[in-house]
Amino acid sequence: MSSKPAFKVLGRDTQRQDGVAKVTGREKFASDLSLPNMLHARVLKSPYAHAKVKRIDVSAISDPTVVTLTPDEVPDARFCPRLMSTPEATYKDWTVLTSKPRYVGETIAAVAAESEEAAQRALESLVVEYEEFTAVFDALGSMEPGVEPIHDYIELDEETLKVESNIACHLEIEEGDTEEGFRQADHVVERTYRTNRRYHTQLETKSVLVRPEPNGGVTVWSTTQTLHNTRILLHEIFGIPMGKIRVMKVPIGGSFGSSIQVNPVVPIAVALALKARRPVKLSYTREEDLHDHCSYQMIFKLKLGADREGKLTAGHLDAWLDIGAHQIQAYPLLGCVVGWWVSLYKLPAKSYVGKAVYTNKVPSCAFRGYGNPQITWAVETLMDELAEKVGVDPLDFRFMNYIGEGDLFWGQGPSVKSVIHSCGVEEILTKGAEMSDWYNRPRAETQTGRHRRGWGMGRGYHTSSAGAPVPGTVIDFGGAMLKLNEDGTFDYVSALMDHGGGTLDANAKIIAEELEIPHHKVNIVRADTGTTVYDVCTHASRGIYSGGGAALKVAAQVKQKIREQAGNLLDAYPNALKFRYDQQREQAVVYAEGIEGREITYKELAYTMRNKNLGTIAAVDSYRQPSCPPHFTGYFIEVDVDTWTGKVRPLRVIAGADIGTVINPKLAKGQIHGGLAQGWSMTVNEDTPYDPTSGDLWNRGFISDYKVPTSMDLPSLEAFTVFFADTYEPTGPFGAKGIGEGALNPVAGAVANAIQNALGVRFYELPITKDRILEALKRKEVEA
Amino acid sequence: MNPINKHNTHIVMPFEYHQPATVRAAVEILRKHPGAKPLAGGTDLVPKMKQRLLEPKHVVNLKKIPELSVVEDRGDAVYIGAAVRLREIEKSETIRRRLPLLSSCVRSIGSVQIRNMGTLGGNVCNASPAADGALGLVALEATVHIAGPGGERQVEAKSFFEGPGLTVLGEDELVTGFTVPVPTEDTGTCFISVGRTALDISTISIAVALTMDGDRVKDAKVVLGSVAPTPIRLADAEKQLKGKTLTEKLVEDTAMKVSESIKPITDIRGTAEYRREASRGMAVEAITKAWREGRTQR
Numbered sequence A: 001m002s003s004k005p006a007f008k009v010l011g012r013d014t015q016r017q018d019g020v021a022k023v024t025g026r027e028k029f030a031s032d033l034s035l036p037n038m039l040h041a042r043v044l045k046s047p048y049a050h051a052k053v054k055r056i057d058v059s060a061i062s063d064p065t066v067v068t069l070t071p072d073e074v075p076d077a078r079f080c081p082r083l084m085s086t087p088e089a090t091y092k093d094w095t096v097l098t099s100k101p102r103y104v105g106e107t108i109a110a111v112a113a114e115s116e117e118a119a120q121r122a123l124e125s126l127v128v129e130y131e132e133f134t135a136v137f138d139a140l141g142s143m144e145p146g147v148e149p150i151h152d153y154i155e156l157d158e159e160t161l162k163v164e165s166n167i168a169c170h171l172e173i174e175e176g177d178t179e180e181g182f183r184q185a186d187h188v189v190e191r192t193y194r195t196n197r198r199y200h201t202q203l204e205t206k207s208v209l210v211r212p213e214p215n216g217g218v219t220v221w222s223t224t225q226t227l228h229n230t231r232i233l234l235h236e237i238f239g240i241p242m243g244k245i246r247v248m249k250v251p252i253g254g255s256f257g258s259s260i261q262v263n264p265v266v267p268i269a270v271a272l273a274l275k276a277r278r279p280v281k282l283s284y285t286r287e288e289d290l291h292d293h294c295s296y297q298m299i300f301k302l303k304l305g306a307d308r309e310g311k312l313t314a315g316h317l318d319a320w321l322d323i324g325a326h327q328i329q330a331y332p333l334l335g336c337v338v339g340w341w342v343s344l345y346k347l348p349a350k351s352y353v354g355k356a357v358y359t360n361k362v363p364s365c366a367f368r369g370y371g372n373p374q375i376t377w378a379v380e381t382l383m384d385e386l387a388e389k390v391g392v393d394p395l396d397f398r399f400m401n402y403i404g405e406g407d408l409f410w411g412q413g414p415s416v417k418s419v420i421h422s423c424g425v426e427e428i429l430t431k432g433a434e435m436s437d438w439y440n441r442p443r444a445e446t447q448t449g450r451h452r453r454g455w456g457m458g459r460g461y462h463t464s465s466a467g468a469p470v471p472g473t474v475i476d477f478g479g480a481m482l483k484l485n486e487d488g489t490f491d492y493v494s495a496l497m498d499h500g501g502g503t504l505d506a507n508a509k510i511i512a513e514e515l516e517i518p519h520h521k522v523n524i525v526r527a528d529t530g531t532t533v534y535d536v537c538t539h540a541s542r543g544i545y546s547g548g549g550a551a552l553k554v555a556a557q558v559k560q561k562i563r564e565q566a567g568n569l570l571d572a573y574p575n576a577l578k579f580r581y582d583q584q585r586e587q588a589v590v591y592a593e594g595i596e597g598r599e600i601t602y603k604e605l606a607y608t609m610r611n612k613n614l615g616t617i618a619a620v621d622s623y624r625q626p627s628c629p630p631h632f633t634g635y636f637i638e639v640d641v642d643t644w645t646g647k648v649r650p651l652r653v654i655a656g657a658d659i660g661t662v663i664n665p666k667l668a669k670g671q672i673h674g675g676l677a678q679g680w681s682m683t684v685n686e687d688t689p690y691d692p693t694s695g696d697l698w699n700r701g702f703i704s705d706y707k708v709p710t711s712m713d714l715p716s717l718e719a720f721t722v723f724f725a726d727t728y729e730p731t732g733p734f735g736a737k738g739i740g741e742g743a744l745n746p747v748a749g750a751v752a753n754a755i756q757n758a759l760g761v762r763f764y765e766l767p768i769t770k771d772r773i774l775e776a777l778k779r780k781e782v783e784a
Numbered sequence B: 001m002n003p004i005n006k007h008n009t010h011i012v013m014p015f016e017y018h019q020p021a022t023v024r025a026a027v028e029i030l031r032k033h034p035g036a037k038p039l040a041g042g043t044d045l046v047p048k049m050k051q052r053l054l055e056p057k058h059v060v061n062l063k064k065i066p067e068l069s070v071v072e073d074r075g076d077a078v079y080i081g082a083a084v085r086l087r088e089i090e091k092s093e094t095i096r097r098r099l100p101l102l103s104s105c106v107r108s109i110g111s112v113q114i115r116n117m118g119t120l121g122g123n124v125c126n127a128s129p130a131a132d133g134a135l136g137l138v139a140l141e142a143t144v145h146i147a148g149p150g151g152e153r154q155v156e157a158k159s160f161f162e163g164p165g166l167t168v169l170g171e172d173e174l175v176t177g178f179t180v181p182v183p184t185e186d187t188g189t190c191f192i193s194v195g196r197t198a199l200d201i202s203t204i205s206i207a208v209a210l211t212m213d214g215d216r217v218k219d220a221k222v223v224l225g226s227v228a229p230t231p232i233r234l235a236d237a238e239k240q241l242k243g244k245t246l247t248e249k250l251v252e253d254t255a256m257k258v259s260e261s262i263k264p265i266t267d268i269r270g271t272a273e274y275r276r277e278a279s280r281g282m283a284v285e286a287i288t289k290a291w292r293e294g295r296t297q298r
């Protein structure tokens, strides 16, 4: 389909407005900031995986300028650091500091001093007495009878809930008659899968700078994906009126979801600053950051049935989410896991039992894809196996069953349903098959010799935002302000955060397209909570679809005001006026076509309005998108497996993406390259295992033992092809959808299927490390 | 105080910094301050100090001592000063041509940034069982030159290591350099390592040097890294090769011997079973490559 209008700004590569600052190292991130008279904070972390703090003695601190903070000095409010659900879906089990640490590294106390070194020395003179409890490191083990409870009580919507069997929350869903569906199936496959727990490895560690204000308020510069939720949470914890809490927009040094919640450092630094009456900075070391967040480890029992022809008849999924010591967003995730699953392929009948389980480990939070990479890996692996049973090619099997245009879709969970209006799945799969010569790939189990090659494919999607026609339990809306400056440029003000992918530039381009000007005429303003309208969070691949939607909405309003004001000044009918860009004057011109002299540039308009006291042309508005269209992706990947060392290498990657209108081709491709890198590493490399004796991370937080791939581990650029499907999303700004998460979601499935194609062995646990590959080959040899 | 609140601070304990200009002066400082730590590139030492695994009260910079930074072709051997940067070794035409095995060991250390800082002396004195440079020196039967208050002494590379992080060095001794014999023309060599990613410390590594007379093995050295407390030479495997005419079968049998004679442990980089299993294939590859190279060079 190609009903696309011809664009002037969109679809071209443009230089990012923050590009120079970033490549010259002049950009200032939260961890770079400092204020006069500032104190430096350090936190005391629990050495035990599960304990009670009986006593904290601060009397040995010799430095009288040190400020300490202990659990009984902070508000005892329980909270959830992640505010994107309605109250009835927001489980609260956090406090600012804890006297019952539930994992090694949990923060018990904090100190602030004149230097980081002085703070560290003070920290080392704290004396803490603990009573140790037994700890549990496995989600299934945690639910066993007799296991020490990790939380006794938690809160939900002002009510107190007793936690049973360490189950944080659960969700069950059934649609259609699953039993009957499986009876109709000629082939059924059921498998158990276990994913890894990955660390985000975002460049910037969690940091915050807080300045207490004379009016009792605070100004906060922090690593965050959400300014407004930071303000709401600080208001809820500390009771400070919202107008006195100012959360500033600071560039974020990468995130991948790790700052989707308000980071624990933020309320700690606020409490310290309020007590010290001086600015306080708290910046985590990499080791602390590794003890702060990770992805959700999931265990799935997945069962799918298909009839003789290859039509799916039913599916059942049991999911156990190992959430670590606290809930960040476990309940909405239970909804998303089932949503991601049932929105991949048409299942006439389906049932789901999801449980989020506490363990004595680092709390899990969203990590690019929010559970989607995990479940898509399991589904795409099982789809290959089931196709084999049915006797159809796995690609054809997907063609027969995928959910596409016109179908109901609820990726973001059962309360967020909408209908798909743009779909590039056919194009992605057809082109990918052609380019990879898919139907002539090697047959599994036919290869011998040291190096074996295999092709695998995986497909998936992610939602662009969590919008829908009717409200559910997920909050999703944003807003923007736009004003015309006297020189004909515009200021674009929004609370949206740019994670580094160029989101705000993309939105500036959307505005530029609407207002017929080049992108650099739209100035991206660094704002704060006081100067922006609410935006939920830059997450869920919503930056362009929702954020750009809001930008377009205010741009259209501004354009209408320009028409009206120009109409008055030109003595012309506003709706008859046209717009063009005059390269010579470097100004947009509003004109009455064919009538000599009836034209005015934006600059002339703004100046005239100023001189005649007519006001500023501006618009501010909120925007709720009507849907959350999936952006579809598909990967065809060729690997080489060295059967002597177990090392897997990527040889070729063909990636197709349906993201609607492509706003910035290079940056969009960059998202896919990054998605491949993370997905590749998720499949063959990354994990954060625990040492059961110490209860700590096995690598103790040292990044030297948390490896991520470098360019040397990834396919060469020549061997990596990215193409975009020719689609247009009718509900998106100029037809655009998201890309961030869809770029990652199907990668693990594709890589795992390629490894299977090379070796004839399936793996049900991630990561598929060199060790596991040699072990499996040996087992196979022994069995044969 | 539990280590978790220390090992991740990045804040080192105070120390006194010394910058001697001669080996003699450096040794004198080490003698006067027991527990003082020499600092070369700092790529092993500084992370350990920041992680508070080491808290030296005195740190002695070696990089301003000219005699530690020389590379010299001495005909039948090449002398490499302890504080020569790894990157310099990697780029040295002499070393690439005359000691290709050492050159490839050094190239596999970390990244360019690490090699711009790190030194061969640091690699050896850090005494990690995974040290790639150390492996090459053991395989090439290098001599380690040591300076102490009593003067110079020399130790064979393979006897220098006593365990992870442990060497024969006294607290007041320094390594000044290495004499690395240049293998004869009929010697083929090969180094291979495997890690979790390209930029990783080896999970397992192997260096092989075979001196050939046609297909007959005159002399053999088989050295493995990360499978024991120190880099180890496998005498059994070497014995199996020496004096024999190489065949694919013999290579495979020897590789099996390699796999059987190591006693690796499981750590975060890999399991014991993995190391045993991988050593077999790696030995086949390394022996075969050394064999081909030794045969053709004649």
Ligand SMILES: Cc1cc2nc3c(=O)[nH]c(=O)nc-3n(C[C@H](O)[C@H](O)[C@H](O)COP(=O)(O)OP(=O)(O)OC[C@H]3O[C@@H](n4cnc5c(N)ncnc54)[C@H](O)[C@@H]3O)c2cc1C
Pocket: A704, B037, B038, B039, B040, B041, B042, B043, B044, B045, B046, B047, B062, B082, B083, B086, B108, B109, B110, B111, B114, B117, B118, B119, B120, B121, B122, B123, B124, B125, B126, B130, B131, B132, B133, B169, B173, B174, B175, B176, B199, B200, B201, B202
């Ligand atoms: C990211 C990263 C990747 C790495 N990858 C690898 C790898 O792939 N392979 C590998 O082998 N290593 C690797 N290393 C380890 C390290 O870079 C090397 O071992 C390097 O050669 C150490 O040299 P240095 O000069 O930096 O040693 P330093 O850190 O300066 O010293 C190391 C130790 O030796 C002592 N010392 C140094 N010089 C002398 C001397 N002349 N006499 C007596 N004692 C001395 C020091 O006191 C210290 O205890 C890596 C390190 C990092 C940080």
